[in-house]
Structures are given as structure tokens and as C-alpha cells.
Amino acid sequence: MAGAVRLEPVDERNLEPLLSVAAAEAEPEDVMPPVDAPAGWSLARRDAFREFHRASFAGLDGPTRTRMYAILTGGEVVGMVRMTRCDEPGTVETGMWLGRSARGQGLGAAALRELLNAAAAAGMHTVLARTTTDNAGALSVLRKCGAKLRNDDGKVRAEICLDSALPAV
Structure with missing residues (x-):
């Protein structure tokens, strides 16, 4: 199944399927910023999830400087990956989550x-x-994608240079 992946910018069309996967197969703290709401996937957390993603609909040049993508395989949404523009020109930060399955x-x-x-x-x-x-x-x-990893007091910083060829799968 590796490689059978397609990314779609998160928008109103795929936001509810993304929320469904998150609620069924992930913990709120793994897929969105903390929210002052009851534990679990409460109505308030679901609304916050939607607003968190909608805030990035404008992409890298929008107010959040973030483009979020739904990860699809076999036509089904299975997670999300994002890139956020950093202050350093030509640099973005990424983060991702996948449903447990x-x-x-x-x-x-x-x-x-x-x-x-x-x-x-x-x-x-x-x-x-x-x-x-x-x-x-x-x-x-990160290793499979050629990242250079640096351990810093229990945290890992990874850097991938796009100016060279990525390692083969």
C-alpha cells in the first residue's frame, strides 16, 4: 500500500471526512491545538477542529501561513499533513497525523x-x-525521507533539504 497516497488541500469538501477519521481514530491532542472543552471529541472540540482547519484555507500566503492537506488512500481520507511557512525564506515546517488504522x-x-x-x-x-x-x-x-535528525534534550529536530534528490523508496 505504500506510495498509494494522494494529497488534497483541506477544504469544505473533505473537512467532515477528516473530522470523522480524527474522532474515530485519534486523540484530540494529537490532531489539533488544546481546547478548553470537555474531554474527548465533544461538540466544542469538533467545532474547534473545523475552525482550526478553516483558518488555513488561504494557504501559505494566508494569515496562518499554513497549507493543510488531507491524506487519501484508496479514495478515503486517512489523515492530514501540513506545511507552515517559517520566517526563514524558502523554509516550511511540517507535521502530520494518521488515523490508527x-x-x-x-x-x-x-x-x-x-x-x-x-x-x-x-x-x-x-x-x-x-x-x-x-x-x-x-x-x-523522517529517516525514510532523508531527514537529518538532531536530538536536543528529548526533542528531535529534523531537516530535509529539497535542493538534493530524495532517497529512493
């Missing part, structure tokens, strides 16, 4: 490769990511 199938690396292509097409030269030393899935995806 989509993990461990190579979809994360395939989605990140698609994002790297989108970042290069947008004129970017560097993609950064941050994770923790215990996030084995994220570290594996």
Missing part, C-alpha cells in the same frame, strides 16, 4: 514525500519537523 503501512512516508514535492513546487528549499525521541513512527518516516 492507516499506521504502519508506509502511508506516512508516502504522504511526506508528496508534501516535499508540494513544498518544492511552492519554491521551498528546506522542510523542518519536530517530534519527540519516543515517537518511533515519526522518526521512521
Whole structure:
């Protein structure tokens, strides 16, 4: 299944399917900023999820400087990957989540490769990511995509240079 991934900019058409996957297969704190609301996927959290994603509909040149993409495989939404413009010219930061049923199938690396292509097409030269030393899935995806990893007190900073060829799958 690895490689059978397509990215679509998050918009009103795919926002509800994205929310459905998040609510069924992820914890709120893994897919959106904290919200002062009852635990779990309360109505308030679902509304906050929608607003969080809608705020980035304008893309890299919009107020949030972020483009979010629904990750699709087999025509179904399985997660989200984003890129956010950094202050350093030609640099974006990325983050991603996948629903539990989509993990461990190579979809994360395939989605990140698609994002790297989108970042290069947008004129970017560097993609950064941050994770923790215990996030084995994220570290594996980043390594597969050629990231240079730097450990900094329990946190990992990853950097992918788009000016060179990406490693083969």
C-alpha cells in the first residue's frame, strides 16, 4: 500500500471526512491545538477542529501561513499533513497525523514525500519537523525521507533539504 497516497488541500469538501477519521481514530491532542472543552471529541472540540482547519484555507500566503492537506488512500481520507511557512525564506515546517488504522503501512512516508514535492513546487528549499525521541513512527518516516535528525534534550529536530534528490523508496 505504500506510495498509494494522494494529497488534497483541506477544504469544505473533505473537512467532515477528516473530522470523522480524527474522532474515530485519534486523540484530540494529537490532531489539533488544546481546547478548553470537555474531554474527548465533544461538540466544542469538533467545532474547534473545523475552525482550526478553516483558518488555513488561504494557504501559505494566508494569515496562518499554513497549507493543510488531507491524506487519501484508496479514495478515503486517512489523515492530514501540513506545511507552515517559517520566517526563514524558502523554509516550511511540517507535521502530520494518521488515523490508527492507516499506521504502519508506509502511508506516512508516502504522504511526506508528496508534501516535499508540494513544498518544492511552492519554491521551498528546506522542510523542518519536530517530534519527540519516543515517537518511533515519526522518526521512521523522517529517516525514510532523508531527514537529518538532531536530538536536543528529548526533542528531535529534523531537516530535509529539497535542493538534493530524495532517497529512493
